Amino acid sequence: MRALIIEDERLARKELRQLLAHHPAIEVCGEAPNAAVALELCAQEKPELLFLDIEMPGKNGFTLLEELPLPHPHVIFVTAYDAYAVEAFEANALDYLLKPVNPKRLAAALARLPAPGQAAATSAATTPVEAAEGSAPALGHDDRVFVRDGDKCWFVAVKTIRLLESVGNHTELHFNDRKALVCRTVISLAERLPSSLFMRANRSQIVNLGFIEAVSPWFSGSIKVTLRGGGEVEFSRRQAQLFRERLSL
Numbered sequence: 001m002r003a004l005i006i007e008d009e010r011l012a013r014k015e016l017r018q019l020l021a022h023h024p025a026i027e028v029c030g031e032a033p034n035a036a037v038a039l040e041l042c043a044q045e046k047p048e049l050l051f052l053d054i055e056m057p058g059k060n061g062f063t064l065l066e067e068l069p070l071p072h073p074h075v076i077f078v079t080a081y082d083a084y085a086v087e088a089f090e091a092n093a094l095d096y097l098l099k100p101v102n103p104k105r106l107a108a109a110l111a112r113l114p115a116p117g118q119a120a121a122t123s124a125a126t127t128p129v130e131a132a133e134g135s136a137p138a139l140g141h142d143d144r145v146f147v148r149d150g151d152k153c154w155f156v157a158v159k160t161i162r163l164l165e166s167v168g169n170h171t172e173l174h175f176n177d178r179k180a181l182v183c184r185t186v187i188s189l190a191e192r193l194p195s196s197l198f199m200r201a202n203r204s205q206i207v208n209l210g211f212i213e214a215v216s217p218w219f220s221g222s223i224k225v226t227l228r229g230g231g232e233v234e235f236s237r238r239q240a241q242l243f244r245e246r247l248s249l
Contacts, residue, residue: 007032026110036058038064055081076096076097078101140158144158148180159210161175169185170184177229200239
């Protein structure tokens with residue numbers, strides 16, 4: 001897949017090129033320090049993928065996308081700021097990487113790419129996280145996910161999610177001081193969460209082990225844990241046994 005790097009900082013372009021050298025399926029066909037040069041290169045090279053910075057001299061990354069003819073190439077935003085995450089996904093970005101780029105996050109973003117030749121979707125009705133369910137790579141501690149609940153959106157670090165609770169065919173995420181109801185089952189989300197950080201407490205709840213502040217015995221061999229940030233969760237008898245085996249000295 002032919003890719004164009006659009007980034008005003010020379011060292012950042014060099015670093016991204018070096019990271020992409022480990023992904024032979026990606027051919028970097030050019031670099032652009034600003035939107036004006038990028039428009040010319042896109043017309044000449046017809047890239048299928050853009051690694052796009054947002055804040056650049058002159059036109060920013062979003063303005064560049066507006067001026068590109070349809071169908072757009074796939075877009076992975078690479079920026080030092082997380083404030084644009086919601087706008088990026090509304091622009092149907094494939095992923096949103098923060099600088100300095102983590103090699104594992106880059107690999108996860110590239111894993112979401114469809115077969116060469118398929119144009120980027122033109123509808124923003126489905127976010128990359130939503131579209132990737134069932135085929136997306138496993139998430140790491142430092143990964144961030146786009147969460148939408150109605151007209152509210154967040155860009156959430158996986159390690160800040162302290163609790164997931166099943167609500168029918170939906171799941172309520174507890175992170176920072178907020179809650180969000182997402183259209184995914186607990187089971188489907190559990191398959192993507194890092195097992196070193198998260199553990200099922202019972203049939204309907206998954207706990208981030210890093211948020212457990214206190215553990216106390218409960219009925220019939222079960223245990224109850226208190227979470228930092230609020231809330232108590234009961235581990236079933238079976239899961240309590242697994243908890244002891246996993247975390248005891």
